Amino acid sequence: MHCFLLLLLATTCFFSLHLCLALDSLTFTKPIKDSETLVSQGGRFRFGFFSTIKSKNKYVGIWFSDVSPQTVVWVANKNTPISDSYGVISISNDGNLMVTNGLGQVFWSSNVSAPLVANASKARLMDSGNLVLQGNNGETLWESFNYPSDTFLPGMKLGKDSKAGENRKITSWKSLDNPSPGSYSFGISPLKFPELYIWEKELPKWRTGPWNGQAFIGSRRNPRKRFKGFNLEKDNQGKMLLSYEESSLMFHFKLEPEGVLHEKAWNKEKQEWSSGPDVPGPPCNSYGKCGEFGICSFNETVPCKCVKGFVPKNQTEWSGENWRSGCVRKEPLHCDRGSNNNWIKRDVFMKLEMIKVPISVEFSEANENGCEKTCVDDCNCTAYAFNDVNGCMLWRRSLLDLQDYMRNGIALYIRVASSSAVSSKQTHTHIVKISIGIAVALVGIALSVLSVFIWLRFAKRRGKNRNARLVFQMIEASSTVSNVSGSIFLNQPKLEELPLFEFQMLATATDNFALTNKLGQGGFGVVYKGKLQEGQEIAVKRLSQDSGQGLEELMNEVIVISKLQHRNLVKLLGCCIEGEERMLVYEFMPKKSLDHYLFGQQEQTLLDWKTRFNIINGICRGLVYLHRDSRLRIIHRDLKVSNILLDEHMNPKISDFGLAKIFHINEDEANTSRVIGTYGYMSPEYAMRGLFSEKSDVFSLGVIILEIVSGRKNSSFFNDDKNMHLLDYAWKLWNDGEATALADPRIYDKSFENEIRRCVHIGLLCVQDHSNDRPCVSTVISMLGSENIDLPEPKQPAFVAKWDAEKRASFNDVSVTAVSGR
Template sequence: MISVYAFFLYIIPLIGLHFCSAINTITPTQFLKDPETLVSKNSKYILGFFSPPNSTHRYVGIWYDQPSVTKEVIWVANRNNPVTDSNGVLRLSVNGNLQVFNARNQTLWSSNVTQTAANFSVAQLSDFGNLVVQVFASNTTTRENGTTIWSSFFHPADSVLPNMRFLLTPNSDLRRVLQAWRSSSDPSYGRYSIGTNSLGLFQIIIWDGDKLHWRSGPWNGNIFIGTRYHNTGYGNILINAGSFAQEEVGGTLTLVFAGANETLLSHYTLTHQGVIAQRWWDDSIHNWGISWKAPDNDCDFYARCGQFGSCNPHPTPTCRCLKGFEPKDREEWKRGNWSSGCVRRKPLQCGLAGAKKQDGFMRLKMMKVPENAELMNGLNLNQCRSVCLRDCTCLAYAYDTQITCLTWHGNLIDVADLSPGGVDLFIRLEHSELGNNMNIKAIIAASILSVLVILLVVAVICFLWRRSRSKGKVPLPDTKFAEKKTTQDPLLFGDKTQVKIDESLILKFETLAEATDDFHESNLLGAGGFGRVYKGKLEDGQEIAVKRLSRASGQGVHEFMNEVELISKLQHRNLVKLLGCCVEGEEKMLIYEFMPNNSLDAFLFDSDKRKRLDWPNRFNIIKGVCRGLLYLHRDSRLRIIHRDLKASNILLDKDLVPKISDFGMARIFGNNQDKACTQRVVGTYGYMAPEYAMEGHFSEKSDVFSLGVSLIEIVSGQKNNNFWYPEESLGLLGYAWKLWNEDKIISLIDPSILSASFEDEIVRCMHVGLLCVQEFAKDRPNMPTVISMLERDIMDLPKPNPTVLYIQRKTPSDTGSSPPQITDNASSTNYITVTSLTAR
């Protein structure tokens, strides 16, 4: 008789009446036969044989092991050689070679590796969806410390999963990284592929055969600057589906897909239509959602408007010639065929004998930079312009704060408007084309319109005056009163919400535009979920930081109002000071005191800058952040829960004094309130307490958890969202607790700060950090206790309990004592708002 356990383990309904069994590993003596499956330890991924829709062919692939999730195959082995019946077998040789055989014992696919010195090999599906093959030397008596000789992550099919890494070295084979399926029913190689055409200025290319189909623009170490990043999500909430990050270890540059909420099953897929899409599972509609994709509009297709043409998806026509250029074939342009591009109207004067006036540059704001850029490293904006101006073959330049100077010496191809993203592009024009003299027709039209408006106003005033003479006085509006009333009334936003702002805090848009040089790229300090942050200088010489809300931002009026109302009422040495705000039309901006040392993460996670942060400085930063949190939780007249504390939201002044910033997600607590619950979980994944991320419950202890993550980052010099310990699949918190439990925590401390004179104090800070990130809120200390621990008012510290990496827990819910019950009707999907502002 089959037991219930055996029933659920071995008898899983798939298609029709097929039966399959799950195994843990593949070895030379234990192979995988159709319809058996290999399941990851966390039961998240499955490896096995499958048939695509409308096909009877069988393939070995990996897909998500989620009952409610529509089947999404993310890796295929024998994609070009299917098994034509249900008798396929996946075998592993002793020397570590994976092979797919059919019923006639013919090899349909092989991993093509050999390891002659091996005595034993094993293949296992990791918790990240990576099929890994390890071999063990002939003199090995145990199955530990094997050597990885092959993994599916290094041989991707059409998808990119979290923690998948791409090494960016001159020897990297990145010409064709992903290959799309031929169709939705055929996983063989299709017409589209993804790779790159350069490692000097690394960018992503979608190829249609051998033709460019779409390109991302250069990678600047943070984003691809030619990509239109969408802030789409669930309602007004931005989905944290992850993003690419750059790591540099031992001189090797690595691009890694990281930071995704694991419950969303986020991944990138190249479709058979040639679209790269970032997909995540939306449990509310039981279907896959798309948080970003490209190409997404007509302007995303390569060279849509030909040479010297510029594409904008919104106005009509889509293509226009750049300033100073005209269509090469006007008849074709009238018919909507822009492939012939544009030609220059007036020849450049540079290098011509007797030239009276020098060529200049026209600034095009927020553009996708052209193809074939050349890097001029280490130059500032003015130097970049001078170098290009002196070279008569230099037709354009651009400046990005991360890449520095880019120049172009040939035809400008694949230019597009990327507002509100992109960078400013400066194109070389003959002097008379620069537009320094206003168009005379525009002047005349504006003059006539102004005269007509004046005459109309005079006529209305005369009419009212005559009417008052004949029928009694009709008073004209008291303009002073009206102006005063307007400035004192609450600001009214598009959704009819109001917020009362002190009149002295309101600044005009023109003032901020002048202070930031019209929000010039050279004044850009950083960018994030809210929008961009610019450096500026007011007329009185005061330096400011202007945080400008992006129109496409997932954050909006609610966060803006929240921050203005809260931070304007808070005054503390360790909180950033709000100097004012601006609300005009669709523009919403916050103005802060300028922090010359940017944010903590700009120092902490930079291999050169972190050397400036010796231990005394880091300890002072830790104590300052703690004092700021204590003020928010206990000492201010408003009890505030920040809900988004992290290194990028801790700014440093000229003396490295820390100041907590970004209060868009903060919440006010009542005097007798200990905790609250929300259905809108906001913050940054990796810094949120488990009870908040999983249930929406937050309290002072939620901020304490975020503080604990920051403490461990400060001491270790490692970033939580980018850290990965592959041997046991641990993040930074799990790895720190493992080392603490093994009495090896010293090995995690940043070597640049470790010294005998500070060792006890550093270890104590790590101890306090681990106490702050304990799983249950009741176990974490409050802020007064944290400060007492750090100041040694409390000498004996308790032993920390294990931390968690956001997993579903299965016991009754109570943020104070025990984990939640996950029922069949409950959704475990969390929607996360990213509010990361970098390098301020």
């Protein structure tokens, strides 16, 4: 009798997996078919095949158990649906979890690269909704939480894992019936103080504001009572993972195909999902809706308004409820005009309450009392805020994505011109001692009297900018630039014809020097892209007020480049000098600088060999003009790839003449006690003894030629064992008879082998140790243009095998010059 019962039980187990097997797991010997599912131990989730409402395709996924309508939280084969009903989910021979169709074709795999054993692997569905592939000892080999779909579940972690190295996000479905990746993603932006973002094709659509350790500053959401909030894990290796806790686990965030994030909790009484506030929600439903310096308000009929002290940039667009163009200042900041010591017109800080802080926050170590002063003392600081968790927060230039009346918002102080402030209740001014104010006022009176005297003396000068032009000429007269060039300008027409731009015109053209218009930055300051009212695009080079360089370099560049006209030199359009503001205005070069293409990973393929060869020729033609063909003899002294700009046809133009020197007709060499330039491009006689000549520029040209050929920076280490500099490497290849091996492999073409070898040869001739051995630039052009010219054998380049930081420092120890690297 007992034997009969055991046999009956065994037979029943054989035909009923649901009774005898663990319902939450599958193994190598126990796969699941199209009609079967796994159920987590607590019964919250199911795993198996499913179809969407309007599609007959079969997908493998995880969904909430016993919830109608079916709510899928994870999909395996989102891009490769199965069209038949014979699919199988199993453990493969290599131990991976895989999905196959009726023909045995693999449609998806967990794809664990480490060697696994089939019999030792098991896939288990957890009560959290996480599908885990486990090894023989229960260790986790793979888990679905690391590959999220469109749903953020409790216990799941989004963000950057230092081991994985990727930023984990959830991604919307393409449509309600198509789980393939759509246009929207949601995740964490791994900044110092991270924020949650919704992206539309990598462009921001919505953001929370920065994390303050407990919540996101600027979030409007009112968490449910049982919702315990977010947790953020961070370390010094780049780990930044965000998760949240929820007691019932019947809760999730879902990113819909239209880009809206829903917060959903299961209502047992109504047997339906109840939703929290949608993100983003109307009316401030998109990132930067009101543009720069515009505030979006949830409690107003018209959501967008300008910060006080600002007006719409385009009133017509604003009247049509298109607010993207944003706002501009009614009046320029007094700090921007350079007279920030004038206590009468000092800029003030206007307080805005309960604000979602704008993008691009910077953090300072200043305490609460010092935070205001840090911003006040920096004319580039547009706004500041302080709270106990984040400390001192600063913003520079434009403010974007402002919202008010935020539940977790903070007080934000925005810099405005004093005349734009409405009342003392809306301002937060910097306190200035009365004694200092009186002293400054007296200085202001004295300057006013002096200005009247100067104006009377030069009243006959024409032009609406004559006061600025007068300041310009006074600076020129006192500048050391005049001493450098001697009497060369005494009989030359001064710079009367050089256009002077008003500060406000350039501020408007560059959107108040917005960060989005920043083209680059050097020792001089920042260069911005701008657009004049008539539509002309310009580049504005703005002197940084705390720059070690400045007035002398600016005046030098104006005097030099205003007298030069050549297709391979950047054209100077004018300048601006108002108060302490000093700016140069150039023609805009749409293709940026040469280093962007040579050393930028994404741009290298745009420079084929023919283009590179043409660029080398163009640089040489520009240098010949500087050295021999212009009215002046100019030594550039800071020639490098970042100072070679490219126009729309990829023609090179030499720029940045701030360090240029002008030679007399009978002068071939000069000496300076102030060596300024860029390490790697400076000739040895200039770096160590302060001697410069045409051959100094030729040395720099040789380095540039070798960089263009190789596509590598001059400081690149080509051989870690020998710590090689570019010149070392080129010299070694030349001696080994393998000069063409220096060529960038991405553009190497055997048909150009002779040109490449010739360019390497010329480059090595230009970087020879002794200046007399180097060819002049006109000779270089002849060498490039004819294969019939026999070139001399190059001698050992300068600095070979000794270009390292320690020996560079030794140059200063033995030199009488003051070396300043850039």
